[in-house]
Amino acid sequence: MSITVSNLTKSYGDFVALDDVSVTIPTGQLTALLGPSGGGKSTLLRVIAGLDSADTGSVSIEGVDATKLPPQKRNVGFVFQHYAVFKHMTVARNVAFGLEIRHRPRAEVKQRVGELLELVHLSQFADRLPSQLSGGQRQRMALARALAVEPTVLLLDEPFGALDAKVRKELRDWLRRLHDEVHVTTVFVTHDQEEALEVADEIVVINSGRVEQIGSPDALYDAPANDFVMSFLGAVTRLGGVLVRPHDVAVSLSPVSATDVEGTISRTLRVGFEVRLTVLTDAGEEVSVEMTRTSARSLGLEVGQTVWLSIAPGATTV
Numbered sequence: 001m002s003i004t005v006s007n008l009t010k011s012y013g014d015f016v017a018l019d020d021v022s023v024t025i026p027t028g029q030l031t032a033l034l035g036p037s038g039g040g041k042s043t044l045l046r047v048i049a050g051l052d053s054a055d056t057g058s059v060s061i062e063g064v065d066a067t068k069l070p071p072q073k074r075n076v077g078f079v080f081q082h083y084a085v086f087k088h089m090t091v092a093r094n095v096a097f098g099l100e101i102r103h104r105p106r107a108e109v110k111q112r113v114g115e116l117l118e119l120v121h122l123s124q125f126a127d128r129l130p131s132q133l134s135g136g137q138r139q140r141m142a143l144a145r146a147l148a149v150e151p152t153v154l155l156l157d158e159p160f161g162a163l164d165a166k167v168r169k170e171l172r173d174w175l176r177r178l179h180d181e182v183h184v185t186t187v188f189v190t191h192d193q194e195e196a197l198e199v200a201d202e203i204v205v206i207n208s209g210r211v212e213q214i215g216s217p218d219a220l221y222d223a224p225a226n227d228f229v230m231s232f233l234g235a236v237t238r239l240g241g242v243l244v245r246p247h248d249v250a251v252s253l254s255p256v257s258a259t260d261v262e263g264t265i266s267r268t269l270r271v272g273f274e275v276r277l278t279v280l281t282d283a284g285e286e287v288s289v290e291m292t293r294t295s296a297r298s299l300g301l302e303v304g305q306t307v308w309l310s311i312a313p314g315a316t317t318v
């Protein structure tokens with residue numbers, strides 16, 4: 001096991017940022033730390049990196065107790081959202097930096113930088129200055145720089161956070177492919193559940209300084225441990241007091257079973273291929289329903305209509 005964090009606690013004054021956190025991060029995998037803002041993700045990453053120390057608990061990296069080691073002795077590479085680049089140095093020199101301060105032979109540095117720039121698809125920009133790159137290209141340069149010294153662990157704190165949606169998506173796909181090529185144990189912080197579900201092998205859900213659940217994207221989505229995890233990983237609504245995903249609510253024009261809940265459509269909204277309904281039940285619940293446009297059309301659903309709702313068989317509920 002690559003990174004083992006045991007019983008970490010960290011407070012800032014009265015505020016508890018990490019509350020007895022224990023996590024094992026497997027070697028060679030891409031792990032997401034996912035959770036709402038202020039939940040403690042960055043604090044955990046900084047403690048793993050050695051940039052911050054915990055009040056109690058321990059961190060071990062590849063079997064070595066790293067709790068008291070300074071960052072430079074942990075063999076970790078990191079990339080943050082607002083990455084500090086050397087503005088006056090070319091892309092190639094930025095990537096070479098870590099190798100040069102370690103006094104590696106010049107020929108080796110040249111070869112390694114060439115390989116890394118190829119890996120991040122920036123070979124043709126080797127001689128540019130960072131200011132002449134796009135935001136996405138700059139983050140790829142940052143990743144190449146972090147990978148240059150062959151870290152055991154790569155730590156990324158919202159590496160794509162400041163970029164626009166389209167570039168984020170491209171970099172996400174790219175990070176996944178890069179990881180499939182180099183297999184370095186990678187931990188990245190995100191508050192974007194789609195990013196975590198799409199990219200990660202394993203997700204650690206963190207909220208209010210505690211680990212809510214650890215598992216694969218499928219496990220978390222299909223078997224959330226609690227309300228928080230279920231709501232954080234996608235849209236939810238309540239039907240008969242049960243938490244369910246809006247696309248798992250079935251709509252009929254007449255009651256199918258005795259447990260069906262009667263209600264009136266109070267709102268319909270079309271978003272692309274999808275139709276979102278709000279149904280006000282006789283019990284006073286406002287239920288959100290999502291269905292394809294085709295299904296909505298075949299039922300002829302309109303505002304004011306009476307419908308019967310049920311939870312689709314096999315649906316995830318909490």
Ligand SMILES: Nc1ncnc2c1ncn2[C@@H]1O[C@H](COP(=O)(O)OP(=O)(O)OP(=O)(O)O)[C@@H](O)[C@H]1O
Pocket residue numbers: 012015017035036037038039040041042043044189191
């Ligand atoms: N140096 C500090 N002094 C006081 N409080 C801090 C300090 N650093 C972090 N905190 C607090 O600890 C909590 C956890 O912060 P952290 O940055 O780990 O959260 P996060 O989950 O990464 O959130 P975000 O996604 O917004 O970065 C926050 O409430 C924050 O205000």
